[in-house]
Amino acid sequence: MKLSSESKIVVIGVVAGLIGGGVAAGGVTYFSQDDQSSVTTSKTTAVKVKNNNVKGTSSATKAFKKVSGAVVSVINLQKQQSLQSGIYGSTTDSSSSSDSSDLQTASEGSGVIYKKDNDTAYIVTNNHVVADSNAIQVLLSDGTKLTAKLVGTDEQTDLAVLKVSSSKINEVADFADSSKTEAGQSVLAIGSPLGSDYATSVTEGIISATKRQVDATDESGNSLGKATVLQTDAAINPGNSGGPLVNLAGQVVGINSMKLASSEDGTSVEGMGFAIPSNTVVSIINELEKNGKIERPALGVSMVDLSNVSTSDQSNVLHLPSSVSGGVVVVDTEDNSPAANAGLTQYDVITKIDGKRVSNSGDLRDALYKHKIGDSVQLTYYHKGKEKTVTVKLNKSTSSLSSAQ
Numbered sequence: 001m002k003l004s005s006e007s008k009i010v011v012i013g014v015v016a017g018l019i020g021g022g023v024a025a026g027g028v029t030y031f032s033q034d035d036q037s038s039v040t041t042s043k044t045t046a047v048k049v050k051n052n053n054v055k056g057t058s059s060a061t062k063a064f065k066k067v068s069g070a071v072v073s074v075i076n077l078q079k080q081q082s083l084q085s086g087i088y089g090s091t092t093d094s095s096s097s098s099d100s101s102d103l104q105t106a107s108e109g110s111g112v113i114y115k116k117d118n119d120t121a122y123i124v125t126n127n128h129v130v131a132d133s134n135a136i137q138v139l140l141s142d143g144t145k146l147t148a149k150l151v152g153t154d155e156q157t158d159l160a161v162l163k164v165s166s167s168k169i170n171e172v173a174d175f176a177d178s179s180k181t182e183a184g185q186s187v188l189a190i191g192s193p194l195g196s197d198y199a200t201s202v203t204e205g206i207i208s209a210t211k212r213q214v215d216a217t218d219e220s221g222n223s224l225g226k227a228t229v230l231q232t233d234a235a236i237n238p239g240n241s242g243g244p245l246v247n248l249a250g251q252v253v254g255i256n257s258m259k260l261a262s263s264e265d266g267t268s269v270e271g272m273g274f275a276i277p278s279n280t281v282v283s284i285i286n287e288l289e290k291n292g293k294i295e296r297p298a299l300g301v302s303m304v305d306l307s308n309v310s311t312s313d314q315s316n317v318l319h320l321p322s323s324v325s326g327g328v329v330v331v332d333t334e335d336n337s338p339a340a341n342a343g344l345t346q347y348d349v350i351t352k353i354d355g356k357r358v359s360n361s362g363d364l365r366d367a368l369y370k371h372k373i374g375d376s377v378q379l380t381y382y383h384k385g386k387e388k389t390v391t392v393k394l395n396k397s398t399s400s401l402s403s404a405q
Contacts, residue, residue: 207230
């Protein structure tokens, strides 16, 4: 998942070939005083190492030990395009290759084991970590490398589920209720920054915001609407994608997915990482395990937040009363969509769903995604300045709700 709009976003994933080299060891130079300086020596007492009184007792250490065994590196293997195929423009086969010698590491990310079920263990990671893979390997915290099978992916939330043999799996992670997280709460980010050479690295920070809304796009730059994410200042680097954001009880509160690298004007940004909340993660992975894909109810509209519409247009075009301060403007409706069938048209402004106020497209999508296809919802909206209420049957499924640009 990427961010767009007013900020330039880097989606964190490691590309093979960009991790070259190691850490250079610098030489140590000792400087002495001028030769003419006098040196006085005296009998000294040797300094000794004392017991470490905080060994293993800090909350962060306990949390790390509890969950680190369930954190893995995820290796995306892909066929390398030959010189001949590059010249003649032929495409590579997207199916898994039985000959691993044909595959090379294209990128690396992280993941977390969340369930063992008989002979199978399940891992959640980011969709962009495994995108376009021909095969996937998983490196456990003890160095064991396993072949993983893709269970399902969801581009909308940037989540994917893998499965591996459970014979080598000893630990699984627990999910916390992310709705209970608070700004200022301490968290740990665990993963493989810069790839598996730095596997199971841990950084510490706090929750900076609990319901940050960001504009999300797919790999092709198409809008996926608003995403509601946790914001953290724990250091998140390329390769941390798909790894867990953990509270001090050792529970997963989010899956690290992206970071803000710089603003639109090029200003460098630090300490702005984003994680998919665990409540969203649990909902998605349960359905991916069951169906291998996500089917969502949708209204069938393109839309824009009312906050992005000028005050003059709100009055002169939308004919809204001044008392309306939040909502979602319908820019267009798909033919035969639930919204169109219910009578919604261009420039209608949705302000409530099932009686709950809708401030933006994120609110609307979150409310819709609590329902299933076939459910009915009640929409309150303004049509040419007049408030109306209508019941809409969610009988249409689309991949996403798109935000008008």
